[in-house]
Amino acid sequence: MLGNAVLISVMVMVLLSLLRVNVIFAILIAAITAGLVSGMGFTDTINVLVSGMGGQANTALSYILLGMFAVMIGLSGITNILVNNMMRLFQGKKIILVMTLAGIACLSQNVIPVHIAFIPILIPPLLTLFNHLKLDRRAVACALTFGLKAPYMTIPVGFGLIFQGIIQAEMEANGMSIALRDVTLSMLIPGIGMVIGLFIAVFITYRKDRVVQEANEFDMAEMKNTKERKDHYKGQSWSIQHTMTIFAIIAALGIQLLTESLVLGALAGIIFMFLTRVVKTNAGDQVVKEGIGMMGMIAFVMLIASGYATVLKETGAVDELVKSTSELTGNSPFIISLVMLLVGLVITMGIGSSFGTIPILATLYVPICFAAGLSPLATAALIGTAGALGDAGSPASDSTLGPTAGLNADGKHHHIWDTCVPTFLHYNIPLIIFGMIAALIL
Structure with a gap:
C-alpha cells in the first residue's frame, strides 16, 4: 500500500502545499508523480490531465461569471x-459575526442552494470590518467551510439530498438496501463532530485578536482606485440602483433554481444589471478584469483539479488502494472503521470531491462491511464520513477554495495556512472520531 500511486501523489501535493508552493504547481507536480509511479510516463500523464480538465469546465465558467x-x-x-x-x-x-456567517453559509447548501456563489459577493466588502474588529480570518474560513460542508452531510435537502441520495443509490447498487431517512440518521453523529470542530475553532483556537499586516503602497493605491470607481456608482442613501441590484440578485437566484445552472443564473444577473443601467456597458472591461481577478484563480484550480482526479482514476491506483484495505481490516469493526476513514481521507484529498468519492468507496466497502457484520446504518455512516473527509482541508476542494477567494480579495489570506490547515485540523479529526463512534454504535 505504501507504494500506491494515489497515496504517494497526495502526500506530494500536501507537502508542497505546506511548503507554500502555489496550489497549481502542487497539483501539477502531484499529477505527474502519480503518472510516473504508475508507469504512465510524462506524455501520457499530461495528455490525460489535459483531457480531464473539461470535467469542471461548467464549474469554472460559473465561478468566473x-x-x-x-x-x-x-x-x-x-x-x-x-x-x-x-x-x-x-x-x-x-x-456573533462569525457564527452569523456560518449560518448564512449553511443556507447556501439547502434553503437557497447557491453553494459558494454568495462568498465573492458578501465577504470581500466585509474585510475592512474584519480588520477593524481584529478578527482572525482563520475563524471565518472555518465558519464558511462548516456551512459549505455540514449541511449536505446531515440535511437531506438541496445539496444534502444529492449527497445522501448518492450514498443510498451506491449502497443498493452493491447489494445493501437502506432507506434515505436511515442515511440521514446515520450522518447525524458525524455531523455532531463538525459542530464541535466549529465551536473549538471559533470559541477557542481563533478567538484572540489578529492584526492583518498593513497594506503596502501598491495595495493602498489599488484600494484607492477601487473606492473611487465604486463611489461613482454608489449613493449616500438607498436609490433605484440598489433596488435594481436586489432584483438582479433575485433574478439570478430564480434562473439558477429554475434551470439548475449557475452559469445561466449568473449570466441573467449580469445582463439584468447592464439592461437596467445599474452598471454602464462601457464598464464591461473593468467588470471582466476584476471578475477574473477575483475568481479566475479558483476557476483554473478547479480545472486542473479535475484533470488531476482523472489521472488518479486512470492509474488504477484508486481501486488498488481501496482493495488493499481489505487485507488490513480483518473482521474487527474498529480496524475496519479506522482504515476505511483514512483511505477515504486520502482519496478525497486528491480528488477534491466528496460527491465523486462515494461511488469509489461504496463498490468495495459495502462487501467488507457486510462480511464484518456491520449494519446498513453503520455502513452508511462510514461511507458518508469517508467521502466527506478531506473535503475540508483539500487544496483542490471548493469548500476551501471558495472561502479563500473571498478572504484573500485583498491578498492578506493564505490558501494553505489560513484556510486548508485550519479546516483540516478542526473538521477531519472530529469526523474520524465521530465517524468511528457512529460505525461502532449504530
Whole structure:
C-alpha cells in the first residue's frame, strides 16, 4: 500500500502545499508523480490531465461569471450600505459575526442552494470590518467551510439530498438496501463532530485578536482606485440602483433554481444589471478584469483539479488502494472503521470531491462491511464520513477554495495556512472520531 500511486501523489501535493508552493504547481507536480509511479510516463500523464480538465469546465465558467456579477454588485454601492450597517450591528461582537456567517453559509447548501456563489459577493466588502474588529480570518474560513460542508452531510435537502441520495443509490447498487431517512440518521453523529470542530475553532483556537499586516503602497493605491470607481456608482442613501441590484440578485437566484445552472443564473444577473443601467456597458472591461481577478484563480484550480482526479482514476491506483484495505481490516469493526476513514481521507484529498468519492468507496466497502457484520446504518455512516473527509482541508476542494477567494480579495489570506490547515485540523479529526463512534454504535 505504501507504494500506491494515489497515496504517494497526495502526500506530494500536501507537502508542497505546506511548503507554500502555489496550489497549481502542487497539483501539477502531484499529477505527474502519480503518472510516473504508475508507469504512465510524462506524455501520457499530461495528455490525460489535459483531457480531464473539461470535467469542471461548467464549474469554472460559473465561478468566473459569479466573480463578474459580484464586481457589478459592488459597483452598485449596495455592499457599502451592507457593510456600514454590519459595522454598527457587530461592533465588538466578533463571535456573533462569525457564527452569523456560518449560518448564512449553511443556507447556501439547502434553503437557497447557491453553494459558494454568495462568498465573492458578501465577504470581500466585509474585510475592512474584519480588520477593524481584529478578527482572525482563520475563524471565518472555518465558519464558511462548516456551512459549505455540514449541511449536505446531515440535511437531506438541496445539496444534502444529492449527497445522501448518492450514498443510498451506491449502497443498493452493491447489494445493501437502506432507506434515505436511515442515511440521514446515520450522518447525524458525524455531523455532531463538525459542530464541535466549529465551536473549538471559533470559541477557542481563533478567538484572540489578529492584526492583518498593513497594506503596502501598491495595495493602498489599488484600494484607492477601487473606492473611487465604486463611489461613482454608489449613493449616500438607498436609490433605484440598489433596488435594481436586489432584483438582479433575485433574478439570478430564480434562473439558477429554475434551470439548475449557475452559469445561466449568473449570466441573467449580469445582463439584468447592464439592461437596467445599474452598471454602464462601457464598464464591461473593468467588470471582466476584476471578475477574473477575483475568481479566475479558483476557476483554473478547479480545472486542473479535475484533470488531476482523472489521472488518479486512470492509474488504477484508486481501486488498488481501496482493495488493499481489505487485507488490513480483518473482521474487527474498529480496524475496519479506522482504515476505511483514512483511505477515504486520502482519496478525497486528491480528488477534491466528496460527491465523486462515494461511488469509489461504496463498490468495495459495502462487501467488507457486510462480511464484518456491520449494519446498513453503520455502513452508511462510514461511507458518508469517508467521502466527506478531506473535503475540508483539500487544496483542490471548493469548500476551501471558495472561502479563500473571498478572504484573500485583498491578498492578506493564505490558501494553505489560513484556510486548508485550519479546516483540516478542526473538521477531519472530529469526523474520524465521530465517524468511528457512529460505525461502532449504530
